[in-house]
Amino acid sequence: MTSSMSSQPTDFYLACxxxxxxxxxxxxxxxxIDAPGSDGNTPLHAASMYGHAKLVRLLLRYHASRSIRNDEGFTxxxxxxxxxxxxxxxxxxxxISDSNHFVASSREVEWLDSYKNAYRISYENHEHMKxxxxxxxxxxxxxxxxxxYIERIKFKNENDRKTIKEELSYVIxxxxxxxxIWTYTSPSVKFHDFLNHDLAELGSDFRFVSTQALINSGYVDNEPPQGLGQYIFASIIINHSRFRPYHYAGITFRGMKITQKDLEEYNTGNIVLxxxxxxxxxxxxxxxxxxxxxxxxxHPPVICKYKVINPKSSLSIEKIxxxxxxxxxxxLPFTVFQVKQQHYVELKKDGQIHNIKEIELEECGPLSYLYCFVQQLENNFMSINKYHFVFIRDISQIMKATFMHLFFSLN
Incomplete structure (x- = not known):
């Protein structure tokens, strides 16, 4: 080895x-990452030698060299x-250079002004794809x-296109x-980058493109819509029965890389789709x-904590x-969350402590949609004469009480 070796192992090497x-x-x-210790081994040598498989994978995430040989000539x-x-x-x-996979950008979401609009847009989008x-x-x-779709993607080289087409041919x-899911999670081709960029670009407007495609086809609805391959991909994952065993409700985490101005949108109570x-x-x-x-x-560092309530809104895919x-x-696309709170937490990286923003978001579950919709219905009748308002108010109170009873009985 040409690198100089420390007489005493570093804390980092000992941790490995x-x-x-x-x-x-x-x-x-x-x-x-690749600095040799006094025994001539790099941290990756040490982790491997002691059988620390999970640590080996972590070091490889940091681009630890697989090819360096120790003093005895071993990789x-x-x-x-x-x-x-x-x-x-x-x-x-x-x-870690593939940061887009677990780090969000501002284009991945759209802000909405009420539960009512959130429910309507989410519901109509899902029904259209279904x-x-x-x-x-x-x-x-x-x-x-x-x-x-795959033919239209601008891959960095044709080998990537060939790889994805071969994988999907097997699926067919x-x-x-x-x-x-196997295709989506590819760390080499990074198909997820292309897919999510194309989904985010159209957003909810895909329904208008789909409707126009249907008109152009002469209302032939037993053929796939043209030019919407990214939404076909999403629709299958959202709706096909093969994915039901992987439905998941619980707490998950994701980083976020956005501007300070974008961060200001994440005020408590705001709704995001x-x-x-x-x-x-x-x-x-x-x-x-x-x-x-x-x-x-x-780009202030942010960690998002998501609470998914409806199991149909996410998939636990670690096994696939x-x-x-x-x-x-x-x-999944077109899931609605409400910002619950945000605060600062400490995160240690590169040996330094950073104060980063943590944002907690909770999914707006179906009962929340209904409860808030009834509340807005009641508000809309405030201007009606007293007799009709009392009637509507009594009905809405009964409905809200029913929703709350269902909510607590399900939790």
């Missing part, structure tokens, strides 16, 4: 020997003592994704849509791994993802 994941993640930086992988550790070198890895699965055969929908042959898939994790440390604290003046240890939960 001792399988101290927390210390490694809090202090990882380029100067230490880190050659020191792996068991199958689990050897597998850690073979498994796909999402590096019709495709009831009227069009699955193999036609899958083929439209390949022939129409097997007629098993679970393979769409997702425009694309949001990749979140049950493991907070995974989301924190991708939070960027280096450009805090322009390419990268199982990310514990990924996919929040």
């Amino acid at each position: 020997c001792n399988n101290d994941l927390k210390t490694v993640q809090e202090n990882a930086n380029r100067s230490e 880190p992988e050659e020191l792996a003592p068991n199958d689990e550790t050897r597998a850690a070198f073979k498994d796909p890895v999402r590096t 019709r495709w699965l009831t009227k069009v055969a699955l193999h036609k929908l899958l083929k439209a994704i390949v022939d129409d 042959d097997e007629e098993d849509p679970l393979g769409l 997702t425009r694309s898939f949001l990749s979140t994790s049950k493991d907070r440390s995974i989301a924190e791994l991708f939070v960027d604290c280096t450009d805090h003046k322009i 993802s390419r990268i199982e240890d990310e514990k990924e939960v996919l929040i």
Whole structure:
């Protein structure tokens, strides 16, 4: 080795020997990732030698070198003592440079002014996409994704297009849509970037494009809509029965990279509708791994804590993802959240403590929609004569009481 070696092992190197994941993640930086210790081993050699498979994957996320040889001529992988550790070198890895996967941008959401509008837009979008699965055969929908959508994506090279088409061809042959998740979570091609960009670009306006396509086709509704492959992809994941076992309700985390001006939109009580898939994790440390604290003046670091109430609004995909240890939960497009609160928390990265904003968002569940809709209905009748208002008020109070009874009986 040409690198100089320390006479005493660093705290970072010892953390790798001792399988101290927390210390490694809090202090990882380029100067230490590949620095050899006094024994001639790099941190990745040490993690591998001691069989710390999860730590091996973490170091590889930070671009730790697989090819450096120690004083005895071994690479880190050659020191792996068991199958689990050897597998850690073979498994796909999402590096920290692929920050878009677990970090949101401002274009992924749209702000709405009331529960009523949120419910209406979300409901109409989902109903529109659901019709495709009831009227069009699955193999036609899958083929439209390949022939129409994948052909239009501007991949960085043709090999990426070929890879995605081969994967989706297998999905078509097997007629098993679970393979769409395999494609979505690819860390090499990063198909999720293209898909979510295209979903966010149209947002709820896709319905108008779809309606126009239907008119242009002469109202043939048993064929896939043209030019909407990204929404066909989303519709299958949202609606197909193969995904029901993966429905999930609970707490998940995601980083966010937005401007200070965008951050000001996240006031308590504000309502937001997702425009694309949001990749979140049950493991907070995974989301924190991708939070960027280096450009805090322009892009203040943010961690979002999502509370999903309706299991149909997200999928726990860790068992069908390419990268199982990310514990990924996919929040589906056109899910409505309300900002509950925001506060500062400490996050240690690169050996430094950063104060970052944590925003808590809670899904607006179906009963919340109904309760608030009735409240707005009651308000709309305030101007009607007293007799009719009392009648409407009594009905609305009965309905609200019923909703609240249902809500507490279900929780």
